Amino acid sequence: xxxxxxxxxxxxxxxxxxxxxxxxxxxxxxxxxxxxxxxxxxxxxxxxxxxxxxxxxxxxxxxxxxxxxxxxxx
Amino acid sequence: xxxxxxxxxxxxxxxxxxxxxxxxxxxxxxxxxxxxxxxxxxxxxxxxxxxxxxxxxxxxxxxxxxxxxxxxxxxxxxxxxxxxxxxxxxxxxxxxxxxxxxxxxxxxxxxxxxxxxxxxxxxxxxxxxxxxxxxxxxxxxxxxxxxxxxxxxxxxxxxxxxxxxxxxxxxxxxxxxxxxxxxxxxxxxxxxxxxxxxxxxxxxxxxxxxxxxxxxxxxxxxxxxxxxxxxxxxxxxxxxxxxxxxxxxxxxxxxxxxxxxxxxxxxxxxxxxxxxxxxxxxxxxxxxxxxxxxxxxxxxxxxxxxxxxxxxxxxxxxxxxxxxxxxxxxxxxxxxxxxxxxxxxxxxxxxxxxxxxxxxxxxxxxxxxxxxxxxxxxxxxxxxxxxxxxxxxxxxxxxxxxxxxxxxxxxxxxxxxxxxxxxxxxxxxxxxxxxxxxxxxxxxxxxxxxxxxxxxxxxxxxxxxxxxxxxxxxxxxxxxxxxxxxxxxxxxxxxxxxxxxxxxxxxxxxxxxxxxxxxxxxxxxxxxxxxxxxxxxxxxxxxxxxxxxxxxxxx
Numbered sequence: 001x002x003x004x005x006x007x008x009x010x011x012x013x014x015x016x017x018x019x020x021x022x023x024x025x026x027x028x029x030x031x032x033x034x035x036x037x038x039x040x041x042x043x044x045x046x047x048x049x050x051x052x053x054x055x056x057x058x059x060x061x062x063x064x065x066x067x068x069x070x071x072x073x074x
Numbered sequence: 075x076x077x078x079x080x081x082x083x084x085x086x087x088x089x090x091x092x093x094x095x096x097x098x099x100x101x102x103x104x105x106x107x108x109x110x111x112x113x114x115x116x117x118x119x120x121x122x123x124x125x126x127x128x129x130x131x132x133x134x135x136x137x138x139x140x141x142x143x144x145x146x147x148x149x150x151x152x153x154x155x156x157x158x159x160x161x162x163x164x165x166x167x168x169x170x171x172x173x174x175x176x177x178x179x180x181x182x183x184x185x186x187x188x189x190x191x192x193x194x195x196x197x198x199x200x201x202x203x204x205x206x207x208x209x210x211x212x213x214x215x216x217x218x219x220x221x222x223x224x225x226x227x228x229x230x231x232x233x234x235x236x237x238x239x240x241x242x243x244x245x246x247x248x249x250x251x252x253x254x255x256x257x258x259x260x261x262x263x264x265x266x267x268x269x270x271x272x273x274x275x276x277x278x279x280x281x282x283x284x285x286x287x288x289x290x291x292x293x294x295x296x297x298x299x300x301x302x303x304x305x306x307x308x309x310x311x312x313x314x315x316x317x318x319x320x321x322x323x324x325x326x327x328x329x330x331x332x333x334x335x336x337x338x339x340x341x342x343x344x345x346x347x348x349x350x351x352x353x354x355x356x357x358x359x360x361x362x363x364x365x366x367x368x369x370x371x372x373x374x375x376x377x378x379x380x381x382x383x384x385x386x387x388x389x390x391x392x393x394x395x396x397x398x399x400x401x402x403x404x405x406x407x408x409x410x411x412x413x414x415x416x417x418x419x420x421x422x423x424x425x426x427x428x429x430x431x432x433x434x435x436x437x438x439x440x441x442x443x444x445x446x447x448x449x450x451x452x453x454x455x456x457x458x459x460x461x462x463x464x465x466x467x468x469x470x471x472x473x474x475x476x477x478x479x480x481x482x483x484x485x486x487x488x489x490x491x492x493x494x495x496x497x498x499x500x501x502x503x504x505x506x507x508x509x510x511x512x513x514x515x516x517x518x519x520x521x522x523x524x525x526x527x528x529x530x531x532x533x534x535x536x537x538x539x540x541x542x543x544x545x546x547x548x549x550x551x552x553x554x555x556x557x558x559x560x561x562x563x564x565x566x567x568x569x570x571x572x573x574x575x576x577x578x579x580x581x582x583x584x585x586x587x588x589x590x591x592x593x594x595x596x597x598x599x600x601x602x603x604x605x606x607x608x609x610x611x612x613x614x615x616x617x618x619x620x621x622x623x624x625x626x627x628x629x
Contacts, residue, residue: 011385012343013374013485015309016187017514019385022310022343023099034344039385043398052391 002028004062009054014038022029027061035065044068075115076608082121082570084108086560087128088547089538095619098127099191099566102608102623105290113378116269117610121570124602125537128545128558129156129218130521134304134368136160136186136510138167138221142197143588145622146216149510149518150206152612153578153598154569156605157557157627158508160338161222163306164268164281168207169223169253174230175199180274181226185417186510189591196588205260208626215624216611217425218567221255222304223266225333226293237280238273244336246446247291262550263552263628264302264331265292268451269318271306275303276410290325297329301629302362302552305335312347319354323363332551336368337505340495348495355500366551369580371497371524372578373487377436377514379478380470386481389429406476408467427452429461435469436549437583443473447583451479481583489527493534496524496543502551512593519596553629554600565627566608575600 007026014020021042023035037045048064049057077099084107085092098106137147138160147158170178182188201207204223229237232249253263267281267289296303307318322333340348351367358365378384383397396407407413421429427545431452438444446454446469451462458465470476486492496503507517521544528534551559556565577599584595604612609623
């Protein structure tokens with residue numbers, strides 16, 4: 001089965017009025033899901049993926065997200 | 075009679091068409107509704123041309139702390155709110171042992187953005203028990219308060235540090251049940267819990283360490299009193315929220331309790347979220363469960379500064395990379411004319427200024443820039459012969475990167491979707507967060523926003539339907555039996571307003587917290603008078619009165 005990948009990422013307003021990153025994951029079986037990241041987690045995602053643009057997150061492997069969620073920032 | 079309100083359009087909370095007539099009050103209760111009341115009363119109000127409605131009830135607030143020095147919950151009261159529910163999201167100021175106060179303060183500061191000054195010397199901690207907290211409010215209240223007891227503090231009381239380490243033992247469960255029972259006996263309207271929030275160390279709050287058996291055990295105590303369970307679900311993830319709806323339904327049916335979860339947001343990024351959640355709620359309601367999703371009326375804004383790398387700057391590599399630079403390098407980069415030109419060109423390609431044109435200046439630290447607060451960057455740019463992006467950078471630099479900006483209406487913001495959602499018979503209008511996030515945005519005036527946009531502009535509601543949603547429906551959902559209707563025998567909580575004007579005013583900075591602490595507020599438009607338990611609490615002419623007629627109310 002194909003690996004799950006990040007399909008897209010968009011900036012959305014969080015409950016507390018801060019900007020958050022809503023990441024859509026496309027799974028190998030065709031299903032999809034969402035993960036919401038705060039600014040700090042989003043920064044780490046950009047770094048792990050080695051990108052600086054939202055658009056460039058598309059196609060990145062989903063494992064970067066699990067790494068972020070397993071290792072909280074400072 | 076103590077009070078007669080004459081010639082008003084009586085919109086009684088039932089949803090039935092309003093009718094012209096007088097309303098009489100004696101001893102804090104409504105004694106007469108409709109027709110012409112003969113004779114004179116000690117106080118008379120001429121409400122000709124205005125709507126006379128039950129006082130509005132706000133079911134999701136965090137006024138717990140503010141009520142200790144401001145029992146009128148300003149400015150909520152002037153918006154027609156006569157009853158507030160504090161203690162949401164697992165956090166209340168009681169029951170709380172003295173040794174745990176710093177922990178709770180940290181959680182409040184993290185989650186609700188309450189500043190130090192709100193806790194430091196603004197009041198005296200005189201209580202540990204729930205009834206002790208209510209005693210501390212005694213004589214101060216200008217609004218009615220229907221307080222929730224917070225699961226996190228109950229857990230902290232019983233388990234101490236272990237509250238954020240593990241599940242509870244059988245003995246600890248029994249102790250938590252006994253403590254919750256004490257809170258309910260003292261006057262708590264229910265229990266709040268959270269599956270989402272984190273403390274000041276970004277660790278889960280105590281309630282998140284509970285196994286389902288613990289919530290079930292506490293819900294069984296709520297069942298003894300038929301009182302509310304309020305929950306913050308994982309609202310950003312639809313599938314998990316659906317699972318929480320099912321959990322709440324099971325608890326509701328098993329223990330015969332009402333439950334409510336908040337918030338439920340609409341977002342263009344997840345357009346199927348609301349429909350899927352409401353479909354599941356409808357299925358569970360059809361089974362007889364009471365699971366009420368709370369939906370706020372106002373859209374969500376984004377605040378940002380140049381101090382941190384907000385995702386608002388992630389639209390181009392140039393901006394995002396610059397914002398992530400160390401502070402001094404960032405200032406140097408933004409001060410470099412060539413670099414600035416590149417950034418401006420990226421933000422405003424081909425002279426298209428729409429990205430930052432409608433962004434407003436929220437706060438500045440330089441006194442000479444204070445007149446900019448509230449104005450759009452487009453407006454300021456036009457005045458200066460510049461562009462919005464260039465002006466934004468200039469203001470940020472002039473204010474040592476500490477100026478803040480507001481991009482309004484970026485989420486929960488499509489009136490064509492929000493209007494029908496609010497009017498859905500299974501949606502509970504709430505989630506205002508009144509008294510929280512005070513240094514990020516104003517959480518006041520959601521009711522005015524409802525009437526302005528969804529009654530007058532879009533007509534998703536009749537006037538009577540909107541009044542019912544935020545009065546009688548709210549009282550029924552929470553089991554408050556003596557409020558929410560204009561009816562003889564009911565408590566005389568009354569809001570008088572101009573239906574053609576009622577609205578929220580523009581957001582503004584106020585320095586009315588302890589030690590001149592800053593917060594954002596919105597004042598009311600179109601509210602003429604607010605009466606709490608028969609006493610005039612606020613009026614257009616007189617402002618806030620000295621009446622402290624608020625009470626603790628429960629189911």
